[in-house]
Amino acid sequence: xxxxxxxxxxxxxxxxxxxxxxxxxxxxxxxxxxxxxxxxxxxxxxxxxxxxxxxxxxxxxxxxxxxxxxxxxxxxxxxxxxxxxxxxxxxxxxxxxxxxxxxxxxxxxxxxxxxxxxxxxxxxxxxxxxxxxxxxxxxxxxxxxxxxxxxxxxxxxxxxxxxxxxxxxxxxxxxxxxxxxxxxxxxxxxxxxxxxxxxxxxxxxxxxxxxxxxxxxxxxxxxxxxxxxxxxxxxxxxxxxxxxxxxxxxxxxxxxxxxxxxxxxxxxxxxxxxxxxxxxxxxxxxxxxxxxxxxxxxxxxxxxxxxxxxxxxxxxxxxxxxxxxxxxxxxxxxxxxxxx
Amino acid sequence: xxxxxxxxxxxxxxxxxxxxxxxxxxxxxxxxxxxxxxxxxxxxxxxxxxxxxxxxxxxxxxxxxxxxxxxxxxxxxxxxxxxxxxxxxxxxxxxxxxxxxxxxxxxxxxxxxxxxxxxxxxxxxxxxxxxxxxxxxxxxxxxxxxxxxxxxxxxxxxxxxxxxxxxxxxxxxxxxxxxxxxxxxxxxxxxxxxxxxxxxxxxxxxxxxxxxxxxxxxxxxxxxxxxxxxxxxxxxxxxxxxxxxxxxxxxxxxxxxxxxxxxxxxxxxxxxxxxxxxxxxxxxxxxxxxxxxxxxxxxxxxxxxxxxxxxxxxxxxxxxxxxxxxxxxxxxxxxxxxxx
Numbered sequence: 001x002x003x004x005x006x007x008x009x010x011x012x013x014x015x016x017x018x019x020x021x022x023x024x025x026x027x028x029x030x031x032x033x034x035x036x037x038x039x040x041x042x043x044x045x046x047x048x049x050x051x052x053x054x055x056x057x058x059x060x061x062x063x064x065x066x067x068x069x070x071x072x073x074x075x076x077x078x079x080x081x082x083x084x085x086x087x088x089x090x091x092x093x094x095x096x097x098x099x100x101x102x103x104x105x106x107x108x109x110x111x112x113x114x115x116x117x118x119x120x121x122x123x124x125x126x127x128x129x130x131x132x133x134x135x136x137x138x139x140x141x142x143x144x145x146x147x148x149x150x151x152x153x154x155x156x157x158x159x160x161x162x163x164x165x166x167x168x169x170x171x172x173x174x175x176x177x178x179x180x181x182x183x184x185x186x187x188x189x190x191x192x193x194x195x196x197x198x199x200x201x202x203x204x205x206x207x208x209x210x211x212x213x214x215x216x217x218x219x220x221x222x223x224x225x226x227x228x229x230x231x232x233x234x235x236x237x238x239x240x241x242x243x244x245x246x247x248x249x250x251x252x253x254x255x256x257x258x259x260x261x262x263x264x265x266x267x268x269x270x271x272x273x274x275x276x277x278x279x280x281x282x283x284x285x286x287x288x289x290x291x292x293x294x295x296x297x298x299x300x301x302x303x304x305x306x307x308x309x310x311x312x313x314x315x316x317x318x319x320x321x322x323x324x325x326x327x328x329x330x331x332x333x334x335x336x337x338x339x340x
Numbered sequence: 341x342x343x344x345x346x347x348x349x350x351x352x353x354x355x356x357x358x359x360x361x362x363x364x365x366x367x368x369x370x371x372x373x374x375x376x377x378x379x380x381x382x383x384x385x386x387x388x389x390x391x392x393x394x395x396x397x398x399x400x401x402x403x404x405x406x407x408x409x410x411x412x413x414x415x416x417x418x419x420x421x422x423x424x425x426x427x428x429x430x431x432x433x434x435x436x437x438x439x440x441x442x443x444x445x446x447x448x449x450x451x452x453x454x455x456x457x458x459x460x461x462x463x464x465x466x467x468x469x470x471x472x473x474x475x476x477x478x479x480x481x482x483x484x485x486x487x488x489x490x491x492x493x494x495x496x497x498x499x500x501x502x503x504x505x506x507x508x509x510x511x512x513x514x515x516x517x518x519x520x521x522x523x524x525x526x527x528x529x530x531x532x533x534x535x536x537x538x539x540x541x542x543x544x545x546x547x548x549x550x551x552x553x554x555x556x557x558x559x560x561x562x563x564x565x566x567x568x569x570x571x572x573x574x575x576x577x578x579x580x581x582x583x584x585x586x587x588x589x590x591x592x593x594x595x596x597x598x599x600x601x602x603x604x605x606x607x608x609x610x611x612x613x614x615x616x617x618x619x620x621x622x623x624x625x626x627x628x629x630x631x632x633x634x635x636x637x638x639x640x641x642x643x644x645x646x647x648x649x650x651x652x653x654x655x656x657x658x659x660x661x662x663x664x665x666x667x668x669x670x671x672x673x674x675x676x677x678x679x680x
Contacts, residue, residue: 079457129491183450
C-alpha cells in the first residue's frame with residue numbers, strides 16, 4: 001500500500017496512491033491525515049488497504065496523482081531522529097579530518113535528534129538564506145513507526161515499522177564544525193528536510209525489503225547528472241530494527257516517529273571509498289562525501305556545495321524501472337523562509 | 341489567561357483554568373486541543389480569553405481543576421529545543437571536568453534539539469528502567485511559540501511567544517559523557533520530560549515577565565526538602581527572544597514549538613557557585629550542579645542521583661505565594677515504559 005498527503009492545511013490530506021503512482025483516491029473519510037491514521041493504525045490500516053484495492057481495481061473515483069501536489073507524507077511530525085547506519089560514510093568523514101574511527105562506532109549506532117516541526121514538500125525549493133552556509137543534500141531511506149515501547153527489542157522495533165520513504169536531509173556543512181565543537185550536536189546546521197512524495201508499507205516493497213533493510217539503489221542526481229546510485233541494502237551496518245530499538249532504549253517512541261538511515265554510502269568494489277558515477281563507480285548520496293575523498297586524495301575539496309538554482313533529485317526505482325516513492329526534486333532557492 | 345490539557349487521547353482536552361488554579365472550563369468547542377488552538381491562534385485566542393473572563397466571573401459551568409488530572413499542556417509537540425541560557429551553570433559543568441569555557445559561550449547560545457513526541461504528565465512517575473543511568477531533574481522555564489519565520493529578529497521572536505510554562509527536563513547523567521563523546525549530542529540521555537500542569541500567557545505574568553525573562557524564583561524540592569530557589573530572571577545570559585531567534589536562524593519554527601531556558605542557575609552573592617538552601621544559599625535546579633560544586637571542592641561528588649521512590653517537585657509562586665503554573669511532582673518509578 002502506498003500513501004501520500006496532498007498539500008492542504010498544516011498536515012495535508014491523506015490519499016491512497018496506486019502502485020504505479022499514476023492515480024490516487026481521497027482517504028480523508030478514513031483518517032483526515034497520515035498522522036491520524038498512524039495514531040489509530042489498527043483501525044485505519046485495513047480500511048486504507050481496502051481503499052487501495054478498490055483503487056487498483058479502478059472501482060472508485062480516482063484522481064490523477066501529481067507529485068508536485070504532494071506535501072511530505074508527514075508535513076510535520078512529532079519526531080525525526082536520524083542514524084548514521086552507513087559507517088563507511090562516517091569513517092570517511094573522520095579520515096578526511098585525520099581522526100580515527102572509534103571501534104565502538106561499528107557496534108553502537110550514531111543517531112541525532114532532528115527537527116520535525118516542518119518538512120518541506122518534495123518539490124519545494126530549499127529556502128537557503130546564505131550560500132556561505134554550505135548547502136548539501138543527504139539522500140537517505142527512512143521508516144515511520146507506530147508506537148514503540150521503551151526498551152523494545154530489535155524484533156519488536158521491526159514489527160512497529162509502518163511505512164518506508166526517502167529523505168533529503170538538508171545539511172548546512174559550513175555550520176557543522178562550529179556547532180559540533182559546542183558539544184550539543186546539530187541545530188542550525190540541520191534546517192528543514194524533505195520526504196519523498198509517497199510512503200510505502202514494507203510488504204509493498206516485496207523482496208527488496210529484507211532483514212530491516214531496503215535492498216535497492218538510491219538514485220541521486222545533481223543538475224541532471226547522475227551523482228549517486230549506492231545500494232541502500234549494502235554496507236548498512238545497522239538495520240532499521242536496530243536503529244529504532246536504539247532510539248527507544250530510554251523512552252517510548254510515539255506513533256509517527258520517523259527514523260532515518262543516514263546518508264546512503266557504499267564502498268568501492270576494491271574496498272576503498274566509492275568512485276564517481278562517471279568513472280564507473282556508484283557515486284555518492286551527498287556532496288560532502290566526494291569532498292572528503294577529494295580532501296584525502298588532493299589535500300583539498302574541489303566539488304562545491306549547492307548554490308541558488310542547483311537542483312537535486314532523489315529517487316528509487318523497482319526492478320522494472322518504476323519509481324517506488326516518487327521523486328524528491330528540490331531547487332536551491334534563496335531568501336525565502338519556509339519549512340513550516 | 342491560563343490553559344491546560346486534561347488527560348484524554350493523545351493530545352489531551354483543552355481547558356481554560358482560573359487564575360487561582362481552582363477551577364477550569366471546557367474549551368474544546370473553541371479548539372479540541374492546545375495544539376489546535378496554537379495552529380489557529382488568531383481566531384482561538386480571543387474566544388479563549390472570553391471564556392477565561394466568563395470563568396473568572398463564574399457565569400459558565402465550572403469544573404474543579406485537579407493538577408493530577410492534567411497532562412502536559414502539549415502532551416506531544418512538534419518541537420522541543422532547549423537552550424543553556426544560564427551560562428553560569430555551563431561554566432560549572434566545564435570547570436568540574438577541568439575544561440575552560442569558550443568565550444563565545446557568552447555570546448552564542450548553546451541549544452540542543454530534544455525529543456518532543458511524548459511529554460510525561462506533570463504528576464506521572466519518571467519511567468526509569470535502570471538507576472545506573474543516573475537520573476536527574478532539570479528545573480527550567482520554557483516558552484511555547486506561534487509560527488516563527490526563518491531569520492526572525494529577537495523582537496519578532498518575542499512577539500511570537502504565546503505561552504510560558506515550567507519544565508522538568510529529565511536527564512540521564514551517566515549516559516551523557518558517552519553520547520557527547522560520539523559528537524552528535526544527546527539522545528538516549530534525554531528521555532521524556534514533563535511540563536507544568538498549566539501554561540500561562542505572558543500578560544498574565546504581569547511585572548514578572550520583563551525583557552523576555554521570567555523574574556521569579558523557581559522552587560525545586562527533592563523528597564520534600566528545599567533544593568533550589570534560584571531566580572529565573574537572574575544570570576540568564578540569553579533571554580527567550582534571543583533563544584527563539586537562535587532556533588529560527590536557518591529554518592522556520594512551526595506553531596507549538598517549545599523552547600526551554602536550560603537549567604535555572606544563580607551565582608552566589610559573592611560571585612561564586614551557589615550555596616545549598618540549608619546553608620542560606622539559593623540552591624540548585626538539578627543534582628548535577630551540586631555534584632559539580634562538590635567535585636570542585638572535594639575532588640568527588642557526594643550527592644547521589646535520583647533512585648526509585650525519590651520525588652522531585654518544581655513550582656513557581658507569585659508575590660502572594662500562589663502557584664502560577666501548578667506543580668510538576670514526579671516520583672522516580674521503575675521498569676514502566678512511558679512517555680507516549
